[in-house]
Amino acid sequence: MERAVRAAEQALIEFEIAVETFKIEVENFSRLHHQKLGPMYARLEELDALIAEAKAARTGDAEDLRLAQELRARVMPMPSVEELFHGWMDGDGLFPEAVAMLTDQPVRPPQRVRASEEARKLYRELARKAHPDLAQEEGERKRREEFITRVNTAYARGDEAALRELSAEWAAGPGPEERPPSHSEELYARLEWLSQRKELLTLVARELEDGAIGGMLRLAPDDPDRLLDEIAEQLLAEVAGREAELAALTGQA
Incomplete structure (x- = not known):
């Protein structure tokens, strides 16, 4: 049961990273769309x-x-x-x-806000290491949430240097605590929460994909600038x- 919970947690984190990454890409493309075509x-x-x-x-x-x-x-x-x-x-x-x-x-083309591949790599690594769902104590969860907010802000700006600084900051800070053994009832409750969270993220992802900007990104995921042109x-x-x-x-x- 513990292995099932851990696997579900990791799957949810990966899904949440994917949704958040797409959300930031949609927001950045929307900003560029308004700048260029407005x-x-x-x-x-x-x-x-x-x-x-x-x-x-x-x-x-x-x-x-x-x-x-x-x-x-x-x-x-x-x-x-x-x-x-x-x-x-x-x-x-x-x-x-x-x-x-x-x-x-x-x-003159508008200022680009799309993150570099290195920035994306740093963002994904930080999101996996510092994700709030890995916390067991409320204080640790709050610390992680505040840190991830800073990570998301830096990624939205495409600020690779800031992401590197955040990576060094996390490495120097307290490491994630080892998850203690859980009772069966707690494990079942955890699985239920993970399932509900996944359903919520699925709705968010669907809204992003069905939106006008998300639809445009799907038409030209590798070269959205060409689509704008x-x-x-x-x-x-x-x-x-x-x-x-x-x-x-x-x-x-």
Whole structure:
């Protein structure tokens, strides 16, 4: 029974590491997605509103007026856009990089946040050694949880140097205590907890995989930057099409 519990614990830790790794990758890719494509999405929303308003002004139709108001309401106000697309827009409008992207000019790529292979290796090693589920005492569990939080933060930044420092810190600290023998009732309770934890992690993993960003990562797991470039090209074509349509409606063609 003890061997079964230990095997279940190790399997859960590996699963949790995989889920947390994917979660961080989704968060990082989402940030890069917003940085690179955010201005184009915002421009498309603005163009859709302008086109609807131009059509409503021409026809005076009640349905056209309703649609124009609906699309205008969807356009995000400037403060929210600035927050969402930090690094691309400020109170004076789009930064030069964003303008260059919208006009199909060369653009400096946004800062990468994807971790290196060495950082991933360090993260996995630390997560296995310091995982809170290996603690037997509440004080030790709390220490491990605080340490793992720092490890996750460093990995999310792709900070390999910080991960090395954390690895040295853990090696210098108190080692994990040997698990004492457990009674059968405690072992059964432990297995039940592990099963419930696995079910919860399965739901988290499913939500990540079913989300828009997770789906995009699954399309190009080895080269997500290429996928962003392809989407950027499609959005640029849509922006050009909307601008041509708006120019035709307002007589500016």
